[in-house]
Amino acid sequence: MGITARHVGKMIGEPPTRILSDINLEINNGEFLALTGRSGSGKSTLLYLLSTLDRVSQGEVQIDGQNVGKMEPEMIHRFRNANMGFIFQFHYLLAELNTLENVLMPARKSGRQVEREHYARSLLKQFDLGDKMHRLPRQLSGGEQQRVAIARALVMEPQYLFADEPTGSLDSVNGENVMNIIRDANERLNVTVIMVTHESDFARLAKRQVHLVDGKIQ
Amino acid sequence: MIFLAFRYLFERRRQTILTLLGIFLGTAAYVSISGFMLGFRGYLIDQLINNDAHVHIGAREEFLTDHSLDDPFYQNVFAHVFWDPAPSGRKDSDMVENPQQWYKRLDADPRVEAYSPQLTASVIFSNGKAISSSTLIGCDPRAQVKVTTLGDYVIEGQFTDLAVGGNRIVIGNELQKKLGLRVSQNVMVSLAEGPPTPFKIVGIFKTGNKLSDNVAYGALADVQKVNRTPNHVNKIAVRLHDHTQAAALAAAWAKISPERVESWDQVNSSIFDVFRIQDAVRFMSVGAVMIVAGFGIYNVLNMTVMHKRKDIAILRSMGYDTGDIIRLFFSQGLILGVAGTILGLTFSYFFCLYLQTIPFGGGPLGGGMGHLIVSFDPKIYIQSAILGLLSSTIASILPASSAGKLTPIEIIRAGAE
Ligand SMILES: Nc1ncnc2c1ncn2[C@@H]1O[C@H](COP(=O)(O)OP(=O)(O)OP(=O)(O)O)[C@@H](O)[C@H]1O
Numbered sequence: 001m002g003i004t005a006r007h008v009g010k011m012i013g014e015p016p017t018r019i020l021s022d023i024n025l026e027i028n029n030g031e032f033l034a035l036t037g038r039s040g041s042g043k044s045t046l047l048y049l050l051s052t053l054d055r056v057s058q059g060e061v062q063i064d065g066q067n068v069g070k071m072e073p074e075m076i077h078r079f080r081n082a083n084m085g086f087i088f089q090f091h092y093l094l095a096e097l098n099t100l101e102n103v104l105m106p107a108r109k110s111g112r113q114v115e116r117e118h119y120a121r122s123l124l125k126q127f128d129l130g131d132k133m134h135r136l137p138r139q140l141s142g143g144e145q146q147r148v149a150i151a152r153a154l155v156m157e158p159q160y161l162f163a164d165e166p167t168g169s170l171d172s173v174n175g176e177n178v179m180n181i182i183r184d185a186n187e188r189l190n191v192t193v194i195m196v197t198h199e200s201d202f203a204r205l206a207k208r209q210v211h212l213v214d215g216k217i218q
Numbered sequence: 219m220i221f222l223a224f225r226y227l228f229e230r231r232r233q234t235i236l237t238l239l240g241i242f243l244g245t246a247a248y249v250s251i252s253g254f255m256l257g258f259r260g261y262l263i264d265q266l267i268n269n270d271a272h273v274h275i276g277a278r279e280e281f282l283t284d285h286s287l288d289d290p291f292y293q294n295v296f297a298h299v300f301w302d303p304a305p306s307g308r309k310d311s312d313m314v315e316n317p318q319q320w321y322k323r324l325d326a327d328p329r330v331e332a333y334s335p336q337l338t339a340s341v342i343f344s345n346g347k348a349i350s351s352s353t354l355i356g357c358d359p360r361a362q363v364k365v366t367t368l369g370d371y372v373i374e375g376q377f378t379d380l381a382v383g384g385n386r387i388v389i390g391n392e393l394q395k396k397l398g399l400r401v402s403q404n405v406m407v408s409l410a411e412g413p414p415t416p417f418k419i420v421g422i423f424k425t426g427n428k429l430s431d432n433v434a435y436g437a438l439a440d441v442q443k444v445n446r447t448p449n450h451v452n453k454i455a456v457r458l459h460d461h462t463q464a465a466a467l468a469a470a471w472a473k474i475s476p477e478r479v480e481s482w483d484q485v486n487s488s489i490f491d492v493f494r495i496q497d498a499v500r501f502m503s504v505g506a507v508m509i510v511a512g513f514g515i516y517n518v519l520n521m522t523v524m525h526k527r528k529d530i531a532i533l534r535s536m537g538y539d540t541g542d543i544i545r546l547f548f549s550q551g552l553i554l555g556v557a558g559t560i561l562g563l564t565f566s567y568f569f570c571l572y573l574q575t576i577p578f579g580g581g582p583l584g585g586g587m588g589h590l591i592v593s594f595d596p597k598i599y600i601q602s603a604i605l606g607l608l609s610s611t612i613a614s615i616l617p618a619s620s621a622g623k624l625t626p627i628e629i630i631r632a633g634a635e
C-alpha cells in the first residue's frame with residue numbers, strides 16, 4: 001500500500017515542454033517525504049501527478065495498487081474525498097464560510113458532516129482555534145487560516161496528505177507551528193505526508209527527501 | 219451545493235438584488251400587461267360572443283371571372299372563348315336561396331340554440347320634414363332576442379312586442395333622436411320610389427354604438443312587404459349552445475350550401491388580427507426585459523466563476539466533481555430566477571388586484587361594475603414563470619458549464635504564476 005511512480009514523464013504547454021522525465025518513486029504508507037529542489041525544478045508538478053490532480057504524459061502512477069490513469073473519474077473523486085488531504089501555499093478557504101464550515105466541507109461532499117463534526121472541533125481545539133470556530137476566514141490571521149486549511153485536509157482522517165509549500169506564505173513562528181502539526185499527523189495518525197518545500201530546515205524534518213533537478217530525481 | 223450557492227449569493231447582496239430585480243421586472247411586467255390586456259380582450263370577446271350571432275348565414279357573393287359567362291352564352295360550342303372586354307363585376311343574388319331548407323337543417327341540429335332569419339332593407343324613414351335614410355332589419359323577434367343581446371339594450375318598450383305583427387318597429391336611439399319621435403308614435407317608411415307605409419314605434423334601444431343605434435328592427439314579414447320582396451331572407455343569424463364550435467360548424471355548412479357562412483370569429487377577424495399584433499408587442503417587450511435580465515445573470519455568474527476559481531480548485535481537490543461545480547453555479551442562476559419569478563408573480567398579482575379597483579366608468583374599457591377588467595388566468599402566471607425560469611436557466615448554462623470545465627490543476631498553475 002502506498003504510492004508508486006513508474007517512469008513518469010510530464011510535458012506541459014504548446015508546444016510541449018518537458019518538465020519531468022523518468023521519475024521512479026515508491027512511497028510507503030506512513031512515510032514522510034519531502035520534495036525539494038530549486039524553483040522550477042518540477043516539484044509541484046510531481047506532487048499533483050502523485051495526488052491524482054494531474055495526469056501523467058508517460059509512465060504510470062499507482063495508488064494503493066490502482067493505476068490512477070485507468071480509474072473512473074467517479075472513483076478518483078471518491079478516493080480524493082475519503083483518502084486525500086491537500087494543503088497549498090495559500091489557504092484557499094471559502095470566504096463565505098466560517099472556520100468550522102470550511103473544515104467540514106470535505107465531509108459535506110459525502111454527507112458525513114454530522115459524523116465528522118466532533119472530530120473537526122477537536123482538531124480545531126488542538127490547533128488553538130477552539131474559540132474561533134465561527135469566524136470568517138478574513139477575521140483570522142495568516143497562520144490561523146493555514147491551520148484551518150490543515151484541519152480541513154485532516155478532517156476525513158485521510159491516508160495521504162499532500163502539501164505544496166505549506167509554510168511558504170507564513171513567518172517563521174507560524175511556519176514552525178504548521179510544520180509541527182504536519183509532523184504530528186504523520187507520527188501520531190500515521191498519515192503519509194508528501195510535502196514540497198524549499199526550506200531545508202523543514203525538509204530535514206521529513207524522514208526522506210527527494211531532490212529534483214531539472215525534472216529528474218537526484 | 220445549494221448551501222454554498224446561497225452563501226455566495228448572500229455575500230454579494232447588491233449584485234444579487236440587482237439581478238433579481240431584472241427577473242422580477244420581467245415577470246411582473248408580463249403578468250400585469252397580460253392581465254390588463256387579456257382582461258379587456260376577454261371582455262371584448264364576451265361582448266362579441268354574447269351580443270352577436272355565432273354563425274352568420276348570408277347571401278352568396280360571387281365575382282365574375284374572365285370565363286364565368288362562357289357557359290351561359292356558348293355552352294360547349296367552343297373550347298375557348300375570347301372576350302373583348304372580358305366580363306367583370308359582381309353577381310349578387312342578395313338572398314338566401316331556399317331558406318326553408320336551412321330552417322329544417324337548423325331545427326334538426328342539436329348544437330343550435332336559436333336562429334333568426336333576417337331581411338335588411340335600405341329604406342327612408344320620415345316624420346313630417348325629418349327624413350333619414352337608414353336600414354330596417356326584419357327579423358323573428360322572439361328568436362332575435364335569443365340570438366343577440368339586443369333585447370337587453372331596449373330602454374323603452376319591449377323588443378318582443380314586434381311579434382304581435384302589424385307594422386311595428388323598435389328603433390335605435392340615434393335614429394329616434396334624428397326623427398324626433400317617441401314610443402307609440404308612427405314613422406313613415408318607404409323605398410326610394412313608391413308610397414310610404416306607416417310603422418308604429420313600440421320600443422327604443424340604445425347600445426352605445428352610434429352606428430348600430432342608427433337602425434330599426436321590425437318583424438320579418440312586415441319588412442318583406444315594405445321591401446316588396448316577399449319570402450326573401452338575406453341573412454340567418456344563428457346562436458349555438460357552445461360558441462367554440464362556431465368555426466367548425468360554419469366551415470361544414472359552407473361546404474354543403476351555396477351561401478356564405480361565417481362564424482363570429484371570421485366576421486370579426488380584424489379584431490383578432492389586432493390581438494395578434496398586441497400579443498407580438500407584448501411578447502417582444504417582455505422578451506426584451508427578459509433578455510436584459512438573462513444577460514444580467516449571465517454576467518454576474520461569469521464574474522463569480524472568475525472570482526471563485528480558487529474555490530473551484532480546492533473543492534475539486536476535496537473530491538467534488540464536475541457535476542458538483544456545475545450545480546454550484548447553475549443553482550445560483552436558478553435561485554435568482556426562482557426568487558425573482560416568485561416575487562414578480564406575487565407583486566403583480568396584488569398589482570392586478572389593485573388595478574381591478576380603479577374606476578373606469580362606462581365606455582368599452584369598463585366592465586359591468588365600472589372598473590378595469592383584469593384577467594387572472596392561471597395561464598398568464600404559468601407563462602410568466604416559464605419565461606422567468608427559462609431566461610435564468612439559459613443564462614446560467616454557459617457560466618456553469620465553463621466552471622465545470624475548469625480543472626484544479628489549471629487553476630493552481632494559473633494561480634502560481
Ligand atoms: N502551464 C505551463 N506551461 C509551460 N510550462 C509550465 C507551465 N506551468 C509550469 N511550467 C514550467 O514547469 C516547470 C516546473 O514547474 P513547477 O511548478 O513544478 O516548479 P516548482 O518546482 O514547483 O517551482 P516553485 O518552487 O517555484 O514552485 C517550470 O519550469 C515552469 O516554468
Ligand SMILES: [Mg+2]
Nearest residue numbers: 043044045164
Ligand atoms: Mg511549486
